[in-house]
Amino acid sequence: MSNIKIVTDSAIALTPEEIAQYDITVVPLTVQIDGVVYEDGVTLQRDEFLEKMSKSDTLPQTSQPSIGKFQAAYDAIHQQYPESEILSMHLSSGLSGTVHAAEQAAALSAAKITTFDTLNADRAEAFPVLAAAKMAQAGASMAEILAEAEKVRSESHTFLSFTSLDNMVAGGRLSKTSGIIGNLLNIKVGATVDQTGSVEVVAKGRGMKAIAKFND
Template identity: 45%
Template sequence: MNPIKIVTDSTVQLSKEEQEKYNITVVPLAAMLDHSLYYDDITVSKAEFLHLMEKSPVLPKTSQPSIGQMAETYNRLGSNGSEVLSIHVAGYLTGTCSAAQQGAMLSSSKVTIFDSQFVDRPLAYQVIRAAELAQQGASIEEIKQELELIKWNTKMYIGIVNLDNLIKGGRMNQTLGRISTFLNIKLMLNFTPEALIPEVKGRGLKALQKKVESIIMEMKSSADIKQIGFTHIGLNPFSEKIIRSLKENFPGVPMHIGYACPTLMAHAGKEAFAISYLKK
């Protein structure tokens, strides 16, 4: 019996080594910037895209994979009779999961779509575990049960340092945005499986620092921490200080540090960061 094939999208925070080790197929999202189309980690690296975004006067426009692209991927992976489990970014955030569902309907392969209800490294927590179980011969249902457990043992927080992209993208009223920028307002969002919940809105980095300290205390009081993720849209002294603090407080816990994908860069803006962790 052929092992189940695992598919995800490029909003995931996976290293190349993890992707190759677990034979994970990553379908890229795209971003249009200055009349050029870029595919995540294929035609542009994350660091390169950040540099391009910082130089551009316009906001990048992002798009999910096409239905045809998803169907083609599923047909290729299932051509030998393998089942496919496709795990994607939260459906309430983008249309990627919907495109995957429609692609699965057009595919001749047996495909199951799973909404991770997360993004970035928390999505990777689910994808990697699914791939491990697939290699061990687990069924689709067994894998899905494990992913539900992981989902509810995951926490993620996103710090918005610069509001420019939220304002340009229409996610914040222009007048309110200008006032917030003038007042140096920073945001901290709690990324839950159901919604993005604003938890902190304050002036300057001190407001974010207090919340980061609270998150670390929350982590220390939780059950054993299995993994930590820190994603950034350009490192600065503030984010580097957070990384040091996480390493000092959790010295034996594996920690993944990396650039956000272009899709997240477009929405969250430069110097934004995310802290995530998975409990055992």
Template identity: 35%
Template sequence: MGKVRVVTDSTSDIPKSLVEELNIAVVPLKVLFGEQETYEDGVTIQAKEFYENLATSDVIPSTSQPSPYQFEEVYKEIDTEDQGCDIISIHISSKLSGTFQSAVIASDVVKETINVTVVDSKRAAYSCGMIVTEIAKLAKQGATKEQCLSRLNELLKDTTIYFMVDTLEFLQKNGRIGKASAVLGSLLKIKPILSLNEDGEVYPVDKVRGQKKALAKIYDYLEKDYGNQPIIVGVIHANTIELATEIMTEMRSRFNISSEVFTDIGPVIGAHVGPGAIGITVTLAK
């Protein structure tokens, strides 16, 4: 029975304790503050430091994907450690980043000697990370590649994310919404409830005035989606742990939670959504 190893990228925002426990290989993206400061997401800059830098920086940071060579090196390193293992490489939506394409190119380079299956999660942040984590748990239990891919298909179908941003400035400056919409939304204190569609693109689910009303809407959506079925929950936040804690408390009171994770929105995703963003990601437990 062949061993399975799981690879992802740093935008999955998986807590380091889980990365280590489940032996997940994480390929970092980069965050750039202007032309002078370049950091590797989760390696040379962590979430706390990123949001501190963001608060004092005069520039909106930009991001860049890993090169195919970075993925190639990771695949080769895994093959050296576990010769003959199957690699499942799961990544941020191809509609949001070129990371998936870099992984595909690398897998093609090594295909003669290393068996790599590259998957577009069509998700971002911990909605991708949750999928990665569940597959890595199966792999650790000794599941075959076929068993892992079967569960992966279920997770891709069942995993949902709803998120909100505290300010529309970052989405506007990164080209996700127009300037007029950002200014008007900020003036009216409108909180767009955002999600990812089946193609992996960000879209507005609803527009609500005020955070409490927006959260109430999200809980309603999740109740409609999942009812009383056992679920896995991830609450993700960009430097807003108190709100994240309140949300998890509310989720516990409303839903049949099998397991739960708190995690930071890391530097790369944080560069696009800004501080104060909050998200809830859910999938069916098995």
């Protein structure tokens, strides 16, 4: 049995099979849509989120897990596996305060916890987490796992394509006037998550051909 347990958050894209196979604990973020608060992956699934977002009057708002939720997760693992360490790997600090909440919770828990900023989200967040989980099951040390996670992190990248600028305006990343003009001119945007873990616009163009070229 592994002496290192893996914790992550619901911004990650893992299959239920991967979560079960590698015994990964997922702490959910919360999502507020039209005044209703959901737990990501618990009371709201990804396909439901997209449907509700398309019908929502306002842009959905996400919140990082509370320090209390992280501490509860850590303490539950520690109670069941008192001899195990915990590696808590999370959504980019450039996109969310999730990893900082994990760090604060770690200071309150009796468990021995190491936190790790994946500097990414979605499936790119999953790559270092899965690498760590596989090594943990194989009996690797924390130092060995962290070295491999850092290597995988450096090789993992996220690319984003925006076919509409509406959500960028609603999220405050683009002015309303720029959004209106951009939509009228059929402007499409390509972005990536940079080395600091923040979203950076790297391509703009008119029409879907611009997006197709960016995706290539």
